[in-house]
Amino acid sequence: ELAKESDVLEFLDSLHKGKLSRNEANYAQALHACTKLKALELGRQVHFEIHRSGFEENLQLGNHVINMYAKCGSLAEARAFFDKLSPERRNVFTWTAVMSAYAQTGHCKETALHLFHRMQLEGVRPNLITFAVVLEACDSSRFLDDARLLHKLAMENGFDGDSVVGTILVRTYVLCKSLDDARKTFDGLKLKSLVSWTAMIQAYAEKGLDKEAFHLYRGMGQEGLQPDRVSYLLLLGTCDRPEKLEVGKRIHSQLAAGGFERDTAVQIALVTMYGRCGDLEASTSVFSTIERSCDDEICWNAMLGAYGQNGHPDEAFALFRKFMLLGLKPSRPSFLTILGLCESLHTARTLHENVVESGLEQEFTIQTALISCYGKCGGLDDASKIFDGMEDHDVVSWTGIVETHARYGRGGEALLLFYKMQQDGSRPNNISFTCILSACSHAGLVREGCQLFESLVRDHGLVPSELNFGCLVDLLGRAGRLDLAEGCLSRVALDRNLRMVLLGACRNQGDVERGRRAVGDVFAAKDSSSEAGYVLLSNLYAASTKK
Template sequence: MVCPLPSISLCMLPSLNFEQRHSFRSSLKPTSETLQRELFHKFNSPFELQQVHTLVIKTGTPLSALPLSRVASICALTPSFPYARRIFQLVDQPEISLWNSCLRDFAESDSPFDAILLFHQLRSHNVCPDSFTCSFVLKACLQLLDLFHGRIIHAFVEKLGLQFNLVLQNVILHLYSSCGQISDAILLFNKMPQRDTVTWNTMITQLGKRGDADSAYEMFLQMPERNVRSWTAMVSGFVQCGKPKEAVDLFTKMEEVGLKPNEVTVVAVLAACADLGALNVGRRIHKYSDESGFQRNIKISNTLIDMYIKCGCLEAARDVLGGMKERTVISWSTMIQGLAIHGKADEALELFSEMTQTGIKPNAVTFIGLLNACSHMGLINEGYAFFASMTRDYGIIPGIEHYGCMVDLLSRAGLLQQAHEFIKQMPIMPNAAIWGALLGGCKVHKNIEMAELAMRHLHELDSLNDGYYVVLANIYSEAKQWDNAARLRKLMRNRGLKKTLGLSSVSIKEVAHEFVAGDDTHPQFQEILKMWNQLQVHMRLKGYIPNTSVVLLDIDEKEKEKVLSRHSEKLALVFGLIRTPPGETIRIFKNLRICEDCHASFKLISEIVDREIVVRDRNRFHCFKDGCCSCRDYW
């Protein structure tokens, strides 16, 4: 039974001044079309709706002339909800469709929880939802990552027999996986009576985000049909899981099947090239991006800057930044950090000044780049000034990374006691990276006592990190304390720790060739060894003496020199010299810090062969040219 509408008259109107009353009464005289234009779309509250309703009655205008979707949105979350329902029941239009329109607006608004509140309102007044109702509320749940209400809607989907609605099933799948309920998502995926590419892409994307590249790739291979989004999701998944080589390889296969990458694909594969150091592939993607008109995509430009920096091409990175019509703080910060790790501290500080002059405020990442720049070049005063400026000038509270940069700055400069005092005064608990920075400074400045102090803290914070034991063992070895070095190696064995092998790669014609320290199984090893011996003759004439102190083993000098000659970066360099034409820059990527002997060797070799050699190690870039290194031996 339809409840009668309340009797509405002019006396029910709110308190109006004389001019407003006169204007309101005058509005009764124009045509209904004018009324609709002037009044029907201007009410902003249930009470104003009643005013308009009064005019509808007095002028004999059909009730359907009211903007019913506005009626719904005005009354949805108020005590006037039943009033709106009575209006809807008097017009020839399904009531739920009117509420669905309101639900959609709420779900897409800045307050998506309003859609969930309206859904509760509908259920409390026995308004039966349909598939669109569930879809809009699920969209709100997805925006809010509201798993609790999402499960409730899922139950309604089952209750209403909407299991075969693929759109609803895909949204529920997306919700579960986005909320971290991968097991529930997989269970739903396996039970779905039908799937489309959206279903598969959702699972691949979410598995990749959670680091399960193997499961994502298995699903990718099982897909009956793949589109560009499918390939992009898998490429992105490999990148997020730390598998850049697999990402680039898959992208190559995507090209082979004739699919053109979109802007999202370009960002993903450029990120993979950055991690892998695949400069040639990155350049090719850059060309494709320009030809496809993607130049205005800021995310692509930022990723290009990062790619060129990580491939050791500072000039190309500068060109990209210079060509950007619009720059974000990410653009500037990426370039500042790039200049820092290439040892261009002065240029990094100049770029920061240029950035602030354009009106862009730095963020926390910007200051990490600035502090790194100061650290890599020993700019103590400048580092302190930037650290203080963060909070004083920009209201940025330093994080653990900023404190780590400061400890690294002081430790590299040999101010080990000052670095220790800085750590003790930190307002936050120092982590392993903080003490690791101090330990690294102790190695450079051969301070055993402070190194042992740092190691005691590292033993408590990160006892399974083999790198710290190796650094301390190096310090002992350089001091000829073989017993202590042996004790550390034994401790590592007892804990099941193995020294991470040095791994270096050099890319030749888009193919990465990898070398492991001490490995003599490479097909061209004898040729590599022969050329290294030839290079050593020239190096010794220039005063080269092998730095055997970096070899931890207590063996004779000849054996130590043999170990040095088989360091992975040396093998990669000589292979690059053999396989590339004269004058071509050789780019090497190493998983660990380059050792002192390799660093001294590469400076001499760059002069002997008249080549530029770029090495990216775990910490920074070294650009060897004409017998010098860009780090100025401060590393």
């Protein structure tokens, strides 16, 4: 067996000295070794020997040569050799080998499909492997029509009902974002493999269709199939809010019974799941089992995120310091998490120093996170310095610097930055408009704020969010234009939060009658918003009585 590059070199030396026979089997073994080792230069030498020995006409060796060049990353040489072959010397394996080379290359997938159709024109019938290879090229929604055509051709070529092709088609349709095609194909499979079940669970999980994903999970168990690691990771990913905690616990119990509890990726997913579902104690418990053995920042990031999501910044910073003391190097996700929790200017500057020490100060997302962090912590000058030093800006960084100026009452400067953002080519989004409308509200820029709200729809084609409307109502309320604020809200499907904003403005302006109207359905629900509504309204009555 030629297991190392030195073995291939020894093989070539033996050929030259006549110690080995120049035959198909030996050359095939050498090409296979070069393919496995990804040894392109040695593969070229073996190919040269094949050519010199007159074996290049051998059909099987030709297929091996194409496969070797393709797997070693030389697509041009694979194609050049293929194009030299006459049609009669190209069989289904030759075509499949060159198609595989293109299908696995990101920017050449269309060529794989073109070669498939050309193969058919030359009268070569595809086999199961051919369909598997060319379907691999259909990995995004732009290839959906191609996938459907290949599905039809697979049926016409006798592969209708084949479990291998069917499973690949399910996965292909999932990648092409066609849930209906994937499910129809899945339901038509006579023999459903673990891969096909997992592909469908993935499709539903990615669409946020949790009920369907869990229904399939239960169906898999009824069919006697044990979910694999990937299935459990997908299912844990769907448990992302407190209402899903009990479901998450059941999955934890079942994966433990299946022997997956000690898998590092599963443990990290459990830390994340419990954090998102609000069970910090369980999250900490799982983390404690892997803390000593885990030298990968991913597990630490999961715990940092759990602390952050559950309002425990002090514990998050303690964990981050421990992480640093252990000599582990924080990555971009680590800094993004901890910067988002920072509330002290001193700490922000210390973290900034850590970023520089880690060599991440030029990372675009880190720079944007630092701007936001300094903005929260009172470091307007620090935020501006980072922003001005960035090579490029996107809507997120622009919005961050606008929000920072708005936070510190620099409404006029925020407005100038907002206009400059558009001149720079960045299109504001709803969050950008929330920031600038808030700035206008606190700076008393009523006319400018109203014009911006109109621009949101007219010039940018955005649908105003609840926060956008809330800022507009606050802007008009602060300016004493409660009539306009009330009229504005009458044009939208009202939410209790928006009514609360108007009620607060009525309290500030002492408008009892309008405040009574604003209450509306705030009192309809027996929750915290109705209690706050009673407080605001009673304060409004009290203020009016004093007058």
